[in-house]
Amino acid sequence: MKLFDVYPLYDVTPVAAQGIEVTDDNGQKYLDFYGGHAVISIGHTHPHYVSSLKEQLDKIGFYSNSIQNPLQRKMANKLGELSGCNDYSLFLCNSGAEANENALKMASFHTGKSKVIAFKNGFHGRTSAAVAATDNPSINAPLNQQQEVSFVALNDFEAFQNTIEGDSFCAVILEPIQGVGGLDEPTTEFFQFVAEKCKEHQVVLIADEVQSGFGRSGKFFAYQHHNIQPDIITIAKGMGNGFPVGGVLIHDSFKASYGLLGTTFGGNHLACAAVLAVLDVMEQEALVQNADALGHYVKSKTSELPEIKNVKGRGLMIGLEFDFEVAALRKALIHNQHMFTGGAKNKNLLRILPALNITKDHIDLLFEGLKKELS
Template identity: 75%
Template sequence: MELFDVYPLYDVAPVSAKGIEVKDNHGTTYLDFYGGHAVISIGHSHPHYVNRIKSQLEKIAFYSNSVQNPLQQELVELLGRLSGCEHYNLFLCNSGAEANENALKLASFHTGKSKVISFSNGFHGRTSAAVATTDNPAINAPINKQQQVTFLPLNDFDAFEKAIQSDTYCAVILEAIQGVGGLDEPTTEFYQFIAKKCKENGVVLIADEVQSGFGRSGAFFAFQHHGIQPDIISIAKGMGNGFPVGGILIHESIKASYGLLGTTFGGNHLACVATLAVLEVLEQENLIENARTLGVYFKQEAAKIPHVKKIKGRGLMLGLEFDFEVADLRKRLIHNQHFFTGGSKNKKLLRILPALNISKDHIDQFFEALNKELS
């Protein structure tokens, strides 16, 4: 048997990691400025995270959602307090795509409608309705294209107002900072306009915080930079620091009923303690403030590089846009300088998504390495 070949792979095989350092099978150490698609939020193998999971594994790793799991209640209370979203209810699942699937399904149940508004360069997952709302025809199969999705330009007030007046939409789904699409953002005025029009027209506003949530933007959620209140918030990636966890926060105005949503693995004991560990470290080590502060420092240092034409993003969800495609630069950063970075749909954009506990020294090392490859 062979692996189904769907990923182009770099010739690097990590075997251990600590903090933002990753060691491969040849003993070479790399600095991880990508975090495996923004997944590593509190650093690889954080001792509190490891101890939490080891301790839980010795007790019980899994049972289904047919019985009570007190860890879920512990999680919902801490998440509500740290995020400032006490007026929401939590449904746990396993991934970002699954989170957005459940968000879209719930919006359709709630409104009795089926069409969705999404935005150019948005990315919401690779499954069913989630991939249908993703602006990439290459990953949409004919079965996905049965979904009714309207793609609009980001920050186009007229196009949005015209579309939403048709009274056929169940949901608007939006990333406050586009991840795969290349770090573009709605303006505060546009995000607030969307929220206002959704409320006026009875449309569910879904804030996709799968990549930008859990402190990465310098706020707990990136939509909080804009002073709006979504109806549903989808979360995943950084919430488990590598353990597969996802979920949606559902405003209390949307009511639950038995059988409305369901999952076998979602909210299992290990998933809960992984997420609790992340939240505890975020609070104890003040990592959201660290992300905000170091995001400012990173941008200041990036502005000194003539090759950088635009600096995008917030906190430690950042992009450097050049006047050339960066694929070769990424390879050289890996093989010559031993730095992991990311790409995006924007081929000229270098994506930076390190753990939230990096230091100024790590950023200085990154720019030293980058300058070597640009000289």
């Protein structure tokens, strides 16, 4: 059997990794400034992470959600403590798409309505409602197009006001920092306006923190830069440092009932051990603060490269925008400088999404590599 060919692949085969260093099958080492789409939050094979998973695997790796799993409660308590979101309840699943799917479903249950407002260049996943709320027609099959979604430009107050008027929407879903779309953000004034209008029209506000959450923006959640409170928060990617796990934080004003949401693998013992290890390291190594500090350092370094026309994002969720398409630059960085970086829907944008425990020395190496390829 062959693999279904849906991924364009670089000719690199990683076989080992440590921190932000990845080693391929030829022994070549690479610096990872992309973290596999912002998934690697505490570094590859962090010792505490590895030992936690090994220890848990020796005990029990999986059982269904039909039994008690104290690790789920322990993890929820730790997450609430570090994020400041103790007035939410946690539903665990397996991915960002599944988290957004359940968030949209919960909003529809809660309001009795079905239409969704999403934002241009937003990305929320590839499953049914999540992909319908994603601004990319090429991955939106006819089956998904049965969902009713209205797309509005970020920071367009009038368009949002005109769209939300009426009585048909169950949810507004919004990335505090767009990931795939190219690191654009709502302004604080716009985010607060959206939150106010959602409350006024009894529409559920979903903050998609799948990529921007777990400290990446320099706060635990990126919406916390704007002094608003979403009804639902979705999480995944960095929460498991590579172990497949996602979650939905649902405000305590929502009522739970048996069977309302469900999953086979979500919240299994290994997943909980992975997330607990990530939270331990984030707390012990002050990674949210490090992300904030190094985000400012990255922005200060961009003055050394006149080719960079704009800097987007916050913390260690950074986009470097050029006046040319960056595909060739990314390829050169891999093959010549041995550095992984990312692209975006904006073809001129280089995405920087490293582990949150990188250092200024690592950032210096990135800019040295960029200077060599741009000279």
